[in-house]
Amino acid sequence: MDGQFDAEITKTIKMSNEEEVLNLLGKFDENLETIENCFPVTLIPKSQEIKIKGDKQNVELVEALINELSQTARDGKQISAFDINYAADLVKKGEESKIKDMFEELVFTTYRGKKIKPKTVGQKNYLKAIKNNDIVFGIGPAGTGKTFLAIAMAVASLKRQEVNRLILTRPAVEAGEKLGFLPGDLQEKVDPYLRPIYDSLFDLLGMDKVHKYMEKRIIEIAPLAYMRGRTLDDSFIILDEAQNTTSEQMKMFLTRIGLNSKAVITGDITQVDLPSGKYSGLTEVTNILHGISGLAFVYLTEKDVVRHELVQKIIMAYENHEKELELKKDTENQVTEYNGEADDGKDS
Numbered sequence: 268m269d270g271q272f273d274a275e276i277t278k279t280i281k282m283s284n285e286e287e288v289l290n291l292l293g294k295f296d297e298n299l300e301t302i303e304n305c306f307p308v309t310l311i312p313k314s315q316e317i318k319i320k321g322d323k324q325n326v327e328l329v330e331a332l333i334n335e336l337s338q339t340a341r342d343g344k345q346i347s348a349f350d351i352n353y354a355a356d357l358v359k360k361g362e363e364s365k366i367k368d369m370f371e372e373l374v375f376t377t378y379r380g381k382k383i384k385p386k387t388v389g390q391k392n393y394l395k396a397i398k399n400n401d402i403v404f405g406i407g408p409a410g411t412g413k414t415f416l417a418i419a420m421a422v423a424s425l426k427r428q429e430v431n432r433l434i435l436t437r438p439a440v441e442a443g444e445k446l447g448f449l450p451g452d453l454q455e456k457v458d459p460y461l462r463p464i465y466d467s468l469f470d471l472l473g474m475d476k477v478h479k480y481m482e483k484r485i486i487e488i489a490p491l492a493y494m495r496g497r498t499l500d501d502s503f504i505i506l507d508e509a510q511n512t513t514s515e516q517m518k519m520f521l522t523r524i525g526l527n528s529k530a531v532i533t534g535d536i537t538q539v540d541l542p543s544g545k546y547s548g549l550t551e552v553t554n555i556l557h558g559i560s561g562l563a564f565v566y567l568t569e570k571d572v573v574r575h576e577l578v579q580k581i582i583m584a585y586e587n588h589e590k591e592l593e594l595k596k597d598t599e600n601q602v603t604e605y606n607g608e609a610d611d612g613k614d615s
Contacts, residue, residue, distance in 0.1 A: 278326050280333050282315045283341055290340035291333065292317075301348045302329060305355035332358045335366040344370060349573060353387055356570070362388075375419045375426075378473040383419045389571035390416060396563040397531060402524065404509075404552070405533040407567025408582045413533040414507050418467045420531070421503040425485070430528070431501040432485050435464045436520075438511045439490040461488050464507060491516055500525035509534035509549040511541055517548025537585075 282288045292298045292312060299310050306329050308321030317333060319326045332355055336346055354366045365388050372391060374383040385391040390412055396403045397420050405413040421433050439460045465488065468477045480486040491512065506512070506520055509532045524530050534549045541547060556562055569582040 274322070275320060276323050276326055278319045278330055280317045280319070280330060280337075282317065282337060285315055286343075287337060287340045288312060288315060288317065290343065290345045291336055293345065298346060298348060298351055301351045302332070302355070305332075305352065328358050331363050335363050338367060339370045342370075349386065353570075357388070374416065375423045375471060377471050378476065383416075383471075385416070386412070386573045387571040389565075389567045390573075393565045393567065394420065396565045397529070400561055400563040401528070402521070402530045402562040403532070404549070404562075404564045405531060405567065406536060406549070406553070406564065407571060408535050408537065408569060410572040410582075411567040412571070412573055413567060414463065414505070415467050415470075417505050417507075417531040417533060418464070419471060421505060422468070422471050424503050424529070430503045432487065432503075433480075434494075434499055434502050434504040435461075435468075435486070435488045435507070436491045436494055436505070437461055437464065437507045438509075438516060439492070460490065464488055464505075491520060494523050495519055497523055498525045499523050499528055502528045504528060504530040506530070506532045507534075510536050510539045510547050512548035513541065513545055514548045514551050517552050521552075537589075 282291070296312055299312070302308075302310060306321070306325045308319050308325050308329050310329075311318040311320070319329050319333075321329070332351075335358070336350070336354060340346055354363075357363055357365055369385055369388065369391055372384055372394065374385070374394060376382050385394055389407075393403075393405055393413070394416060397417065405417060407413055418435065421430075421435075424430050425433055437460055465477070468486065468488075472480070477486060481488070491506065502525070504524060509517065511534075512520065520532075521530075532549070532552075536547065536550050536553075539547045539550075553564060557564065569586070572582060
């Protein structure tokens with residue numbers, strides 16, 4: 268009969284042991300609600316089993332989700348709410364086979380023993396591009412892991428002795444405050460702009476190791492202006508916040524790259540802090556360098572945001588707001604043109 272609801276069914280998934288269930292559902296089954304928010308089903312965990320109740324289609328989708336995640340849980344990794352939400356989106360698209368690949372790739376193990384891995388398909392593609400190309404542009408919104416993953420790849424490359432040093436740089440753009448108003452000498456004035464790079468390195472290597480490497484010039488952190496006139500051989504070079512480079516600065520940076528070097532350029536073209544009238548070098552370069560072998564552009568989206576889940580919603584809200592403003596502007600222009608044509612018609 269039309270409009271009749273599908274009959275409710277129940278499926279039971281057996282897990283290897285209780286630790287696997289714990290890793291999947293979290294302490295006190297905290298991930299249960301996350302799965303139930305993704306699909307209209309009811310989950311009932313009991314010992315080494317998970318029962319799924321709901322209509323046939325959703326029960327099968329959740330069964331596929333749990334089966335894909337259970338291998339990762341079996342390997343001892345605790346599944347987060349972010350992991351579940353992202354994996355659920357893949358299952359809904361019929362792309363559940365991509366879930367396992369995300370958890371398998373290891374980028375780096377920090378000094379505290381934390382394993383750094385891609386959390387989204389976009390991040391995995393970004394890492395693959397860095398491995399396979401000498402120059403990579405990682406473009407996307409805040410929270411997508413552009414800078415942190417690039418630095419993790421750089422540190423891993425240094426550890427494997429593929430390069431001799433790391434060069435990490437940012438343009439020192441005056442976003443809201445004038446450098447002259449900040450206290451201290453020039454280095455102290457620019458350090459706040461470079462702080463996110465320091466924080467990432469401290470997370471990966473520990474403060475003592477970072478300072479030791481900096482004393483030996485194995486790691487160099489400096490404003491972009493300090494790169495002028497240099498040739499950087501045997502280096503892994505990262506230019507962060509590249510949306511705030513001018514056209515001239517971007518060209519200068521790209522022509523510093525020497526033999527046996529790799530460069531990653533990261534930025535968010537929606538957050539340009541350059542003065543009015545200055546064109547972003549990152550925006551420009553996307554139109555100039557496409558199609559060059561050994562160079563890749565990777566575009567991350569709000570789906571790759573791995574910060575607090577509200578960050579993803581905030582980014583989407585801003586994007587929708589900007590689209591509404593553009594639509595409104597286009598409509599106003601069309602009305603103006605129409606009125607202009609109407610006036611011309613009256614005069615004739």
